[in-house]
Amino acid sequence: MTPAGSSAGMLIGTGIGQGVAHGPVARMAPPPAAPVAEKSTLAPEKERERAAEAVSAVAADLAARGEKAGGEAQEVLEAQVMMAQDPSLAEAVEAKTAEGSRAEWAVHSAFEEFAEMLKGLGGYLGERAADLNDVSQRVVAHLRGLPAPGVPDPGRPFVLVARDLAPADTALLDLDKVLALVTVEGGPTSHTAILARGAGITAVVGARGAETLAEGQDIIVDAASSHVIADPTAEQRAEVQRRIEQRAAVQSAPVTPGALADGTAVPLLANLGSPEGAENAVQLGAEGVGLFRTEFLFLSSDRAPSVDEQAKAYTQLLEAFPGKKVVVRVLDAGADKPLPFLTNDEEENPALGLRGIRALLAKQEVLEDQLTALAQAEAATEADVWVMAPMVSTVEEAEQFTELALAHGLKTAGVMVEVPSSALLAEPILQRTGFASIGTNDLTQYAMAADRLLGSVASLQDPWHPAVLRLIREVGAAGRSASKPVGVCGEAAADPLLAVVLVGLGVNTLSMAPAALAEVRYELSQHTADSARAAAEAALGTTSAAAARAAVREALTQ
Known part of the structure; x- marks a missing residue:
């Protein structure tokens, strides 16, 4: 398979670090379906309490992930915690529950409106909209009693392909399983890139066309040249193995x-x-x-x-x-x-x-x-x-x-x-x-x-x-x-x-x-x-x- 927009199976993005990796694709699962607007059978105060408890739980989870990861990851996740606990967001959620909405819809719509406002501002704040959307999805999942959106586990080492990766997931990637990371979106100093670089993860971000890579498809991720090669030849795989061994010798x-x-x-x-x-x-x-x-x-x-x-x-x-x-x-x-x-x-x-x-x-x-x-x-x-x-x-x-x-x-x-x-x-x-x-x-x-x-x-x-x-x-x-x-x-x-x-x-x-x-x-x-x-x-x-x-x-x- 040759991804759309690629040349001979090659995608171009922005390489993070100098690493190279080779393996099968595992795609990030799509986020849970967005809530729909519906009236609650509970009292508005009860829905407000449900929303506040869920936000608090997600904030605590993000803070714990940051503490476990340390370094730049902790900085990024603590910033995300601050976003989740922003008083203006809490007021917006409360206003929607006061109108009779369920907590799931109140959180989803309030966070979405705030994220759209950030996108409109552009620049640094515009890029933070993705972080806010991640928080929203985690809160909604908590309200539904579902696990938070996360990294797949196909039971073998894999190359993770995602539209983008939330800081909470990037910070705690299992490097024994995740061979490399490819994202469709993001720039060289996005949070995904910063955290990948700090952890030494081979990554190519902003790789247009990566959304067409199929589950299980064999790919090479070459951060040094900022390329992703789909369905590589035997010669290309052999060259990657040589470079991996050479990097291992340098590292040791x-x-x-x-x-x-x-x-x-x-x-x-x-x-x-x-x-x-x-x-x-x-x-x-x-x-x-x-x-x-x-x-x-x-x-x-x-x-x-x-x-x-x-x-x-x-x-x-x-x-x-x-x-x-x-x-x-x-x-x-x-x-x-x-x-x-x-x-x-x-x-x-x-x-x-x-x-x-x-x-x-x-x-x-x-x-x-x-x-x-x-x-x-x-x-x-x-x-x-x-x-x-x-x-x-x-x-x-x-x-x-x-x-x-x-x-x-x-x-x-x-x-x-x-x-x-x-x-x-x-x-x-x-x-x-x-x-x-x-x-x-x-x-x-x-x-x-x-x-x-x-x-x-x-x-x-x-x-x-x-x-x-x-x-x-x-x-x-x-x-x-x-x-x-x-x-x-x-x-x-x-x-x-x-x-x-x-x-x-x-x-x-x-x-x-x-x-x-x-x-x-x-x-x-x-x-x-x-x-x-x-x-x-x-x-x-x-x-x-x-x-x-x-x-x-x-x-x-x-």
Whole structure:
């Protein structure tokens, strides 16, 4: 069978990671039938109680799944819990039960109306509509006494094919059974992609035509090339097996410090979303932490946590990295992470609104509490704490944050470079602060004017694009000029070939999901500093992401 819209059985999407897998398709079961509008025989108050109990049960289940998964998965699921418990949704459900509707219909219709409103807003909030629909389906299933929608279990290893996958399911996929993941929808930084990358799941998202893949059909999922191949030949299957064995050898190789073939050190650090992921990162060879996201402390609350609460959590993480660098990003709220005590949820375009350092400087007491807690945690441990501000766009923001951090007893402060203005102003910024860390996910989004969560513009969300690479070159050059370190903590660092290019552009350290460390470490060890610079120049001389990849492959094989 050749899927519609494919070429010789090939589908094209966005690959997550560098893995490859081969196996039979198992399709995600469709969601349960939507409730119909019908009057209840129970009192409105009873139906309201049924709805509230079901929402509470689903929220508790999602929170438990998040706690079990930890890391980025916990952040995503806690955000979903907040959506489920949104007071405006509860009011809408109550209003519908007051009209005599059954709880099932009240929940379904209220959540659907809210999801349509989010879709209309577009961007980050538009992408959250899928998360809200998942919550709605789980609540309705609970009301009906049915199991929640979930991953199939055909009794053998399989490639999971779905229109999209709910965060609650992605977070707890059984990797002994799920060989790979293919979705019809979603972009490279959708929640599905983020969680798949963090767990090391081979995945291709946004693969148009994947809905035509049949149950049990033999397919190859090649994340490295972003292809899905239906009904592969014997030769193709043999090549996949060779690559799987090669990746296994790389993954099991002895852990060594990150370095180029000529001995040039390139420390490889971990991106972490909670203290629970620290032990695994250390085992996989992380030489420290290049991005510790602190949002996990804030997302499940309607108030900012106290200094003591924060200091306890930070101390737990720092204790896992004695004598090593831990780069902590202060709270990055706004856009897809609105917080009632910090951000304005009525902004029409929150990705361009009061987010990151802008929100923190507008309510400075939240920032100062966090800096105080970080200083206390550093004093209680042997870790080397570096603190950085998200979404810095002006020299004044960099200067103000650095002064505040130093005044609170933190000796190393820096900024994230995530918007073109901070890349272009990197030299004066680095003259006023201690270091820069490039967030390639947002830098690509803003450079290409392509929302990072929209599958419809996924082809533009590519850090290989020469426009993005030129911005990174500006930061690297500014770092050399100011003798200040420059790192990358965006997903670009997890691409082994692109990691070589980043080093050639002047990046000193690379931070990534721990699952990517082994392959990046291996790729760097195959090239010298001179060849990395030559690869970077080759990429900069092109005009598209695809051409940049091709030019680098050619440059590194000469």
